[in-house]
Amino acid sequence: MSHVFPRHCHTQPPIAVGGEGVFLIDSEGKRYLDGSGGAAVSCLGHGDKEVTEAIKAQLDRLAFAHTGFLTSEPAEALADLLIEHAPGDLDRVYFVSGGSEATEAAIKLARQYWVEKGQPQRSRLIARRQSYHGNTIGALSAGGNEWRRQQFGPLLLDVSHIAPCYEYRERGEDETAEEYGLRAANALRDEIERLGPDTVMAFMAEPVVGATSGAVPPAPGYFRRIRQICDEYGILLILDEVMCGMGRTGTLFACEQDGIAPDILCIAKGLGAGYQPIGAMLCSKEIYDAIAQGSGFFQHGHTYIGHPVATAAGLAVVRAILDRDLLVQVQRKGRALQSALESRFGQHPHVGDIRGRGLFRGIELVADRASKAPFDPSLRIAARLKKAAFVRGLICYPMSGTIDGKHGDHVLLAPPFIISDAEMGMLVDRLADAVEEVLGHGG
Structure with a gap:
């Protein structure tokens, strides 16, 4: 029993x-x-063996230090390595214990960024139907899978969901792949206009959709247009690479293949490769500076963020992916x-x-x-x-x-x-x- x-x-x-x-x-x-x-x-x-030995060695040195008081060598080293290879101007890494925590942190950071910038009216998040961003309340709200959301509906945040980029199902017979990608992306522009551009804080999407739809890649040009729309309206782009990142699609960060970089990026799963529970949220220098030069405090946190043993495992995993x-x-x-x-x-x-x-x-x-x-x-x-x-x-x-x-x-x-x-x-x-x-x- x-x-x-x-x-x-x-x-x-x-x-x-x-x-x-x-x-x-x-x-x-x-x-x-x-x-x-x-x-x-x-x-x-x-x-x-290399990963397990790295974990054992870290345990012999230090198992835990609360980040409210101290940082640790493996956390600093892993953050440096991730930023060295990250796309665009991603500059800071916030370590968590898994994918749902990473996306939850991203949503909260996006909101606080606009508050710190003096635009508290920006509170609306746009995501996509048939997406999955995790199981905490904020992450589940962002996700667009009705089966996962249904019984928790009364608890969820008011998040807008536009059509996914799902070429097999949604591309018209008279459309090229590129034309469909452009049409699918423009649904974001339409939703921003519907909500009111000055109310929207961010758009969240998986570069390659994972669990809910089964490895659905974007149509050609889709994310380049998405990036253009976000820039045009001044909203943040959050990419959820929890499942598709860390080399899973053939590049360390999945968005590299679409020629774009987000403002906030979430990783997990392959970051620890199962050897330790770990995830991370990466953000741009601009977002970090808005906090640093404002309140100086990201109003978020969990007990095990930046855990020395977890970050030691992540460091060994990322080094293995790159060095091998x-x-x-x-x-x-x-x-x-x-x-x-x-x-x-x-x-x-x-x-x-x-x-x-x-x-x-x-x-x-x-x-x-x-x-x-x-x-x-x-x-x-x-x-x-x-x-x-x-x-x-x-x-x-x-x-x-x-x-x-x-x-x-x-x-x-x-x-x-x-x-x-x-x-x-x-x-x-x-x-x-x-x-x-x-x-x-x-x-």
Whole structure:
């Protein structure tokens, strides 16, 4: 009888006792290929000696120092390393313990920035439908996934949600990809005008949408236009790279591939690679200076921000990503994974789209390819596929509600950056077997 409050009360998950490379091992010795890195977390795989040794060494020196009194060497070093490689004029790093904390901090910083600037009327946040920014009240308010929001609706903040950039579903037959990207981006301009430009403080978006839609990349030019609109109206751009950042899409920061830089950027998951709970919010020098030259105090904080052991782990992880040339490998392996998925599923009657960047790939499942009609939600396709894959020793990330929070199903894949070609083949084979069990043979 467990006293742990699980994610789902009607299942008892196996007990994980070990990890080795891309595999997790349970108490009965069964090995699971971690095809989604948990939730796009385990970018270095399991059992990385350099990272675990860095954690042990830090514990021998210092476990904890509250940032209300002291900073620490690993926190300073990790902040320096992140800013050295960050896009644009991002200049300061605020460490937290995870993605929801990072996005929550970003929303609060955006608000305080405008208060410090003498524009307290700017309080409105714009985000996108089918986005996910975390599970705290502020982060959940920013997120646009109705399934996650529904029962908490009375508690949520008033956040505007515009259409996502979702080319597979939203691009018109007579539009080029670039034309669609421009049209999708201009929805932000329209919403700013509707709300009143002087009431809007920020726009928040994921460069590549993760959990809710399954590795949906932006259409060409979308984020360049978004950046232009933010600059035109003087509002802040917050990018949520909690899932898609830290090398997952093939560059350390996902937005690099779109040729833009945000005013505030959120990272987590791959920053600690699962070895410690850590996230971070990066902000521009202008935003930091507004606080520093104003009240001098960001009215926010948690007990474990800037934790020495967590930042030591993050420092070892980011150094590993950079020093081992893993970004180049993610690009190569990402292309190989896309090719393997297209080869195996490209003609499957129930696979509508195969998409993503780097080792961040999504497969959208449909009842009919021609019409793109989704399966009836009552069929529970995603849940059944997750179970079928798990029985076969594959951890992947199927989700339902892809289209609107209720309809649509997809599978998200985010394997460790260290995955070998043979292990990639094993991943695709096991996924194909699970798909065949749930949906039938693809021909």
